[in-house]
Amino acid sequence: MSIADQVTGSTLPGTANPAEAKPVGAKPRAAAPAISLPAVGERELRLDLFRGLALWLIFIDHLPPSLLTWFTIRNYGFSDATEIFIFISGYTAAFVYGRAMLESGFVIATARILRRVWQIYVAHVFLFTIFLAEISYVATSFENPLYTEEMGIMDFLKQPDVTIVQALLLRFRPVNMDVLPLYIVLMLALPLILWSMKWKPDLTLGFSVLLYAATWEYDLYFSAYPNGFWAFNPLAWQLLFVFGAWCALGGARRMSRILASPVTLWISIAYIVAAFYVTLTWYVPQVPHVMPKRIEQWMYPIDKTNLDVLRFTHFLALAALTVRFLPRDWPGLKSPWLRPLILCGSHSLEIFCLGVFLAFAGHFILAEVSGGPAMHALISLSGILIMWGVAWVISWYKRVADKSGSKSKSAVGSADLAGGG
Amino acid sequence: MKAKVFLSLILLCGGLAAPLARADDVAPAAAPAVAPSAAPAAPPACELPSYLLSSESQLPKVADAVKAGKPLEILVIGSRSTTIPASEDASYPARMQAILKDKLPPSEAVHVSVELQSKKTAEEAAAGFVKLMEAKRPTLVIWQTGTVDAIRAIDPDDFRGAVTEGVVALQDAGADVVLMNLQYSPRTETMISVPPYLDNMRVVAQEHDVPLFDRFAIMRQWNDQGQFDLFSPSRGPELAKQVHDCLGRALAQFVIDAAHLGPTQQQN
Numbered sequence: 001m002s003i004a005d006q007v008t009g010s011t012l013p014g015t016a017n018p019a020e021a022k023p024v025g026a027k028p029r030a031a032a033p034a035i036s037l038p039a040v041g042e043r044e045l046r047l048d049l050f051r052g053l054a055l056w057l058i059f060i061d062h063l064p065p066s067l068l069t070w071f072t073i074r075n076y077g078f079s080d081a082t083e084i085f086i087f088i089s090g091y092t093a094a095f096v097y098g099r100a101m102l103e104s105g106f107v108i109a110t111a112r113i114l115r116r117v118w119q120i121y122v123a124h125v126f127l128f129t130i131f132l133a134e135i136s137y138v139a140t141s142f143e144n145p146l147y148t149e150e151m152g153i154m155d156f157l158k159q160p161d162v163t164i165v166q167a168l169l170l171r172f173r174p175v176n177m178d179v180l181p182l183y184i185v186l187m188l189a190l191p192l193i194l195w196s197m198k199w200k201p202d203l204t205l206g207f208s209v210l211l212y213a214a215t216w217e218y219d220l221y222f223s224a225y226p227n228g229f230w231a232f233n234p235l236a237w238q239l240l241f242v243f244g245a246w247c248a249l250g251g252a253r254r255m256s257r258i259l260a261s262p263v264t265l266w267i268s269i270a271y272i273v274a275a276f277y278v279t280l281t282w283y284v285p286q287v288p289h290v291m292p293k294r295i296e297q298w299m300y301p302i303d304k305t306n307l308d309v310l311r312f313t314h315f316l317a318l319a320a321l322t323v324r325f326l327p328r329d330w331p332g333l334k335s336p337w338l339r340p341l342i343l344c345g346s347h348s349l350e351i352f353c354l355g356v357f358l359a360f361a362g363h364f365i366l367a368e369v370s371g372g373p374a375m376h377a378l379i380s381l382s383g384i385l386i387m388w389g390v391a392w393v394i395s396w397y398k399r400v401a402d403k404s405g406s407k408s409k410s411a412v413g414s415a416d417l418a419g420g421g
Numbered sequence: 422m423k424a425k426v427f428l429s430l431i432l433l434c435g436g437l438a439a440p441l442a443r444a445d446d447v448a449p450a451a452a453p454a455v456a457p458s459a460a461p462a463a464p465p466a467c468e469l470p471s472y473l474l475s476s477e478s479q480l481p482k483v484a485d486a487v488k489a490g491k492p493l494e495i496l497v498i499g500s501r502s503t504t505i506p507a508s509e510d511a512s513y514p515a516r517m518q519a520i521l522k523d524k525l526p527p528s529e530a531v532h533v534s535v536e537l538q539s540k541k542t543a544e545e546a547a548a549g550f551v552k553l554m555e556a557k558r559p560t561l562v563i564w565q566t567g568t569v570d571a572i573r574a575i576d577p578d579d580f581r582g583a584v585t586e587g588v589v590a591l592q593d594a595g596a597d598v599v600l601m602n603l604q605y606s607p608r609t610e611t612m613i614s615v616p617p618y619l620d621n622m623r624v625v626a627q628e629h630d631v632p633l634f635d636r637f638a639i640m641r642q643w644n645d646q647g648q649f650d651l652f653s654p655s656r657g658p659e660l661a662k663q664v665h666d667c668l669g670r671a672l673a674q675f676v677i678d679a680a681h682l683g684p685t686q687q688q689n
Binding site (some may be wrong): 062134135138142143144145146147148150151152155174175176226227228231297300301304305359360363366367372 | 540612
């Protein structure tokens with residue numbers, strides 16, 4: 001099997017190409033608009049796989065550093081699990097709600113998107129409540145004189161009236177709780193994005209790039225409470241989300257020739273290796289510093305808040321390689337070893353929230369029991385096992401409920417496919 | 422097949438990087454080797470890999486002052502984590518003074534003063550630097566900052582601007598500068614986002630060729646290696662005293678290294 005064989009028909013994650021996959025004329029609708037949609041029914045396992053992976057990595061990154069942290073991709077390049085997550089979320093959201101928009105119209109699709117936004121909002125508020133519980137506990141039980149200054153973080157408890165209202169407005173967000181608000185804002189913009197994509201997909205992507213550039217040029221941001229700004233600037237991160245949507249709606253197929261070219265392959269590999277070397281200098285100071293100062297000054301800081309171009313391109317390079325070497329019909333996707341990841345990825349909102357909660361809980365246990373690395377590893381592993389178990393239970397429940405629910409719902413709009421967090 | 426090769430490559434890299442990162446941990450602290458006769462050996466709890474105590478940037482004014490036999494006036498500008506409530510003498514500035522007196526030639530007068538800027542962000546602290554420098558005229562300023570900014574989630578770009586302004590003001594006033602970053606505080610890790618502030622301080626230090634005393638990495642090293650349990654909820658001051666003692670030693674060593682005042686350099 002040649003590389004070319006592998007690549008055709010599998011472009012970016014999840015692009016079934018309707019033109020080839022479907023019998024001609026089976027869906028006349030697909031020919032009319034500027035966008036095209038993949039076939040219904042078959043789940044794109046690679047999306048679930050990588051979203052599940054992103055969820056696990058986010059969980060591990062939220063725990064204090066340990067041996068397992070060395071397996072997360074942020075140690076090997078500029079981008080991390082957040083990029084994967086937002087991209088796949090944009091991809092799946094466009095996939096599900098784009099179809100809804102074509103079939104039921106703008107209003108219905110918007111209503112369904114807003115319902116999903118509400119779910120994510122409630123999940124966010126739930127996590128905030130858990131955070132309040134944790135911080136209140138630490139505030140009353142932890143008085144090590146070494147850390148009197150750090151306890152200043154508890155000051156906001158003195159005026160809960162302001163803080164809680166600001167939290168409900170998404171302006172006060174504790175650490176590790178930045179992804180859901182970003183996702184809420186992106187989903188709110190989704191009807192507009194889809195409507196515009198239906199009209200001219202490439203132009204929409206162009207607008208997105210323009211907005212990204214303007215964000216950098218004019219320093220646009222979302223303000224936060226008590227001061228500062230959102231840790232993930234939606235005006236910059238929308239680029240990944242829109243790019244995901246663009247790929248889902250046929251862009252990936254049109255890019256397949258670029259992706260298949262060896263030039264892309266070698267540029268991607270060279271870039272990833274270079275990024276790996278740069279990250280190596282952060283973690284292993286013994287690596288000789290041969291980097292010219294001028295490059296360092298140009299490169300740093302690599303801004304996560306505004307989705308630095310270096311991060312975005314690093315993600316693109318990773319995605320290009322992934323698509324090339326992991327074809328859509330790779331038999332390994334069905335193997336039981338990857339099943340836990342795929343299960344977690346297919347219930348992403350639930351598992352994401354669970355992951356944030358487990359990270360809180362893990363911190364708590366580490367603080368109370370103060371076990372060594374063994375305890376740490378145990379917590380990380382059991383966290384992942386719990387995520388897997390819960391994902392399995394949700395799947396099982398859905399299966400049972402679907403059976404008894406007389407199949408009144410079609411598979412088209414299953415919200416969890418569009419999920420994310 | 423290719424996918425498998427790719428995946429295993431990633432895993433292999435992971436396996437390689439972990440031992441590499443740890444390889445230096447076993448290196449003994451440089452402290453006892455420098456002045457074996459004068460200073461009492463540091464307690465084993467203070468041991469650190471040498472890369473945490475060295476800097477490519479230098480402290481020429483400190484070196485000149487010591488060579489010329491002039492008194493060494495050090496000013497520590499810090500926030501509340503510079504002190505231990507009710508035990509000032511055990512805080513790291515006081516410990517650093519004691520260790521420096523031990524390690525430098527007996528004729529060298531060392532005086533450390535502390536300027537506390539409680540609950541002030543870097544910007545607020547830097548606003549007073551010109552006046553402060555006129556009053557104190559130190560040879561070396563150790564500026565510890567970042568915690569208040571992290572707690573209040575100040576815009577990291579603004580923070581970087583404020584630290585830059587502060588460093589420039591201190592340098593213009595004729596002092597060498599050492600930047601000191603935040604404490605490693607595992608209990609509040611889920612509540613305070615520290616990395617942007619660490620990164621930006623590193624950037625400013627690099628841009629202005631200022632040594633950065635990486636208090637965060639040092640304390641995390643101690644916690645990870647089990648020398649100190651920084652999760653401890655204990656209300657007594659013992660842990661704080663021990664940590665500050667070690668910080669004072671590390672800081673003294675760091676200053677001596679950055680100013681090239683080790684025994685070998687002094688003989689020349």
